[in-house]
Amino acid sequence: MGSFGGMEILIVLMVILLFFGAKRIPELARGIGQGMNEFRKASDQIKQELEQGEKEGLGSTDKTQSSEKTEESKVN
Numbered sequence: 001m002g003s004f005g006g007m008e009i010l011i012v013l014m015v016i017l018l019f020f021g022a023k024r025i026p027e028l029a030r031g032i033g034q035g036m037n038e039f040r041k042a043s044d045q046i047k048q049e050l051e052q053g054e055k056e057g058l059g060s061t062d063k064t065q066s067s068e069k070t071e072e073s074k075v076n
Helices: 006-020 025-075
Strands: none
Touching: 006 025
């Protein structure tokens, strides 16, 4: 289960060429590139939202904990 060597990569490229043809390969590559770009943008957006949530959450955790304690004391 090692990495692919040069010969294996060449065989995979030849099989792709046979399946899709020379005209479709640029279209496929463009589509894959666009998909990767969208995935990267979504990943960056999620990271930003998590960081923003952590920053906002740090200030509000004290308030949340104190409000939970008052609710517990009301129930008891």
